[in-house]
Structure formats: C-alpha cells, structure tokens
C-alpha cells in the first residue's frame with residue numbers, strides 16, 4: 001500500500017498507541033499479581049482486622065485480591081491470621097501442602113509471625129517453623145494500612161519473581 005505521495009506508510013507510526021511489546025514472563029507476573037485468590041486461615045482476634053481490610057473503607061478489591069477461597073486447591077495466597085496452636089499446626093501444614101504452585105504465604109500479625117504475646121508451650125512460635133513465609137505483617141493487631149502495605153509488597157515480590165509455567 002502507498003500513501004498519496006507514493007511512499008510506503010511508516011508501520012511504526014500506524015501502530016502507535018495500539019500495540020506494545022513486553023516479555024512473556026513480565027506479562028505473566030503482572031497477571032498473577034493482580035489475580036490473587038486468598039485462603040484466609042483465620043484463628044483469632046486479628047481476623048477482625050482482616051475483615052475490616054476487606055470492607056468498603058479499605059476495599060482490598062482495588063488491589064486484585066478480593067475473592068477468598070476456602071479450598072486450598074483454588075487459592076494461591078495463604079493468609080495466616082492469628083494465633084496458631086501446636087495442635088492446629090499440622091492442619092495449617094496440610095492446607096499449605098494442598099495449594100497448587102506458585103503459592104505465597106502472608107503471616108498476618110505478631111502471633112502468626114512469632115507467637116505474639118503467647119510465649120508458652122501450646123503456641124507455635126511463628127508459622128515459619130512449619131511453612132515458608134513470604135511477607136510478615138507486624139502488629140497486634142496490624143492496622144488495615146499495614147495489611148495493604150504487606151499485600152503491595154507481595155505483589156512486587158510476585159512481579160519480580162522468576163515466572164514458571166508449564167511442566
């Protein structure tokens with residue numbers, strides 16, 4: 001095709017604003033970080049703060065992380081929210097093991113991160129003793145702003161991770 005002055009049109013100019021280029025792994029990281037399905041493993045008072053983060057004042061939906069799933073097979077982010085007793089610990093490990101890869105873990109609050117105020121024989125002194133943790137959110141309980149900050153940090157971590165797909 002020729003333009004009215006007899007020259008070929010610039011293909012780059014024709015596509016400007018309509019096409020962009022990127023790498024597939026970057027695209028995959030972008031898609032993964034904004035389509036998080038949460039498994040809320042909620043055991044104690046931090047759960048109130050978790051719920052308030054999901055409500056309209058803070059609206060976690062804005063960050064692409066709205067939908068809780070109560071099946072580990074449909075979840076990619078495990079939120080451990082509250083105190084985990086030694087008795088409960090094997091169940092938490094089972095839930096983590098049943099999640100499909102890639103999967104991520106957030107320790108929500110002091111109890112999940114390090115046992116919190118319960119320095120005793122019956123409380124697990126941090127969930128990283130049994131499963132890997134990607135993000136720790138400090139506080140007893142953490143404010144919703146801290147929760148959202150933790151979520152944003154996880155999304156950055158996901159975007160920057162090596163993306164694996166296929167088998």
Ligand code: SF4
Pocket residue numbers: 044045046047081082083109110111112116117139140141142
């Ligand atoms: S960190 Fe504090 S608010 Fe959260 S579950 Fe433990 S005691 Fe409760």
